[in-house]
Amino acid sequence: xxxxxxxxxxxxxxxxxxxxxxxxxxxxxxxxxxxxxxxxxxxxxxxxxxxxxxxxxxxxxxxxxxxxxxxxxxxxxxxxxxxxxxxxxxxxxxxxxxxxxxxxxxxxxxxxxxxxxxxxxxxxxxxxxxxxxxxxxxxxxxxxxxxxxxxxxxxxxxxxxxxxxxxxxxxxxxxxxxxxxxxxxxxxxxxxxxxxxxxxxxxxxxxxxxxxxxxxxxxxxxxxxxx
Numbered sequence: 001x002x003x004x005x006x007x008x009x010x011x012x013x014x015x016x017x018x019x020x021x022x023x024x025x026x027x028x029x030x031x032x033x034x035x036x037x038x039x040x041x042x043x044x045x046x047x048x049x050x051x052x053x054x055x056x057x058x059x060x061x062x063x064x065x066x067x068x069x070x071x072x073x074x075x076x077x078x079x080x081x082x083x084x085x086x087x088x089x090x091x092x093x094x095x096x097x098x099x100x101x102x103x104x105x106x107x108x109x110x111x112x113x114x115x116x117x118x119x120x121x122x123x124x125x126x127x128x129x130x131x132x133x134x135x136x137x138x139x140x141x142x143x144x145x146x147x148x149x150x151x152x153x154x155x156x157x158x159x160x161x162x163x164x165x166x167x168x169x170x171x172x173x174x175x176x177x178x179x180x181x182x183x184x185x186x187x188x189x190x191x192x193x194x195x196x197x198x199x200x201x202x203x204x205x206x207x208x209x210x211x212x213x214x215x216x217x218x219x220x221x222x223x224x225x226x227x
Contacts, residue, residue, distance in 0.1 A: 013204040014183040016143040016163045018123050020103035025083050026065050040064055055079035069109075156181075157196065176200050 029044035037048055040061040049070040055061070057078030069089040080100040085107070092112035096119055103123040110130040117137040127147045134154045141161040146169045153173040162182040166189035177196025184203040191209060194200070205213070 013185050014163050015185070016123075016125075016145045016165055018103075018125060018143060018145075020083055020105065020123055022085050022105055025063060025103075026085060029063070029065055032064075045069070156199070176203075 026044070029042055030039075032039060032043040032045040032048075034045060034048045037045065037050065037053070040059075042063045044065040044067075046067040048066065048068070051071070052073045052075065053071050055076040059076070059079040060082060061076075061080070061084055062082045064084045066084070066086045067088060069086060069091065071089075071091045073093045073095065074091050075095045076099050077095055078098045079096075080102070081104055082101075083103045085105040086109060087107045089106070089109035089111070091110070094111055094114045094116070096114065096116040098118045099116065100120045101122070101124050102120075105125050105127070106129055107127045108129070109126075111134075112132040114131065114134045116139060117135050119136065119139045121136075121139065121144050122142045124141075124143070125145045125147065126149050129146075129149045131149060131151045131154075133152060136154065136156055136159050138158045139156075139160075141159060141164050144161070144164045146166045148167070149169040151169060151171045153175070154171060155175045156179045157175050158178040160180045161184050164181075164183070165185040168188055170190040170192075172192040173195065174191065174193070175195040176199030179196070179199035181200065181202035186200075186203050186209065187206045191205075191212075194213065197213065
């Protein structure tokens with residue numbers, strides 16, 4: 001049985017909620033053949049190194065574990081990844097537009113560009129990951145956490161995000177233009193440049209972050225600040 005866990009409410013902001021219990025769901029997996037790499041249900045793969053992994057629109061990866069995945073490109077446009085875990089992956093380019101992710105754990109991995117616009121992420125947790133450009137434009141995010149991650153740029157333009165947190169993470173650039181945010185907790189993030197400040201409505205920030213954003217917020221409100 002899956003165990004539901006929910007973090008404590010902090011200042012009224014709801015933390016992400018996760019149903020996926022990796023130890024239970026992925027307890028008895030069949031060892032996969034890294035040479036063929038062609039079965040993606042109930043399989044554990046280790047040490048897979050390929051130029052590309054291409055999934056077709058409508059394909060599903062379910063109840064799988066991937067350890068040490070080395071790819072030049074991973075294409076999964078319109079595909080689905082469900083109740084799976086990825087650890088120690090190195091993938092410079094991920095093409096995941098309109099893909100669906102549900103109950104996925106990603107740990108100690110490095111991804112370059114992640115094109116996931118129009119995607120659906122639900123119950124997704126990144127831990128100790130290094131992410132380059134993450135394109136989540138017009139995506140739908142529910143219960144997503146970035147824990148101890150480094151993110152060069154995350155683009156949430158026109159995205160819908162609810163219960164998303166960035167605990168202990170560094171974000172060099174955040175684009176929130178047109179975003180619809182609910183219970184998006186930025187307090188745990190070392191936040192650099194923010195584009196589309198008006199899109200942060202519905203997010204929670206710290207008093208220190210507020211001080212750093214004050215000039216941009218004043219400009220957005222048309223307030224001149226002069227000494």
